[in-house]
Amino acid sequence: MNWLEKLKNKKKVMSRTSFGGTDDYYDWREKSFDYQYGKGAHKTSGLDYAKGYDYKPNVLEKFLDKVPGVGGYRDYKRVKGYQDRVHFNPQESRASEKAMQRSVNVSGKSMGNYSEINDTITDNRFSSGTISVATEDPRLFSSSLMTENKDYVGVESSIHGGKSGHYAEDGWKTRAIDPYNIATSEPGSKILGLFPSGYKGKITSNVAEGGGSKLDPYINPESLKSQIMGNKNLALTTKGFYEDKEVWDVKKGMNKVIGASNKRRGYAE
Secondary structure (H helix, E strand, O other), X not given: OOHHXXXXXXXXXXXXXXXXXXXXXXXXHHHHHHHHHOOOHHXXXXXXXXXXXXXXXXXXXXXXXXXXXHHHHHHHHHHHHHHHHHHOOHHHHHXXXXXXXXXXXXXXXXXXXXXXXXXXXXXXXXXXXXXXXXXXXXXXXXXXXXXXXXXXXXXXXXXXXXXXXXXXXXXXXXXEEOXXXXXXXXXXXXXXOOEEEOOEEEEEEOEOOOOOEOOOOOOOHHHHHHHHHOOOOOOOXXXXXXXXXXXXXXXXXXXXXXXXXXXXXXXXX
């Protein structure tokens, strides 16, 4: 196979899509994983990759890492690649998916707040929290929390647990912790679509002196379940809810009308 055929084959593999969770998806994921990170990359476990990770930039890379904007973007891309290799290895993801399909414990809770005055919506909040834990291995879990205010998502966070530790998203920010490293990232933007700005990424050691880890990479899913199921006011009010002057003006106006009506009817002092 010549280089042109290899390029065409790579483009074909990388550009295709498939339904997540199926064998067909993970077959494709293994191929695209190898194209992205090197031949046989999917055969290296997440923990093995994390244990051997050691970023050693050459002279040019050291220079680029210090260029404002460019350096932050390179850090961000490096962290995203590390998180992918450690926490989303396709072979391990396939095994985790199969375990979840065989038997899983699911818990969840949701709450909605809705009110309307004279055809004007004055409160429209919804929130939900869920957690799914594989019965045969509690390290494998998926937890999420979402809140909406007037159909706009205000808070959306998730935590994914696996054999390598856990990976969390809070909005666009990410945090991944394994026994060997802690990797965090925050996206930025590209000025005119070309010049990166505001990107952040950092990988620090999680190995404690004397052995073990500084931060425990394995979260007890029961603690997450308790946070969700024990929340008596899951429909969290966002800052924007209180800052919406138009809504509060409608409420104040209606309160005056109700107050005047109560007074006429002898219900108010």
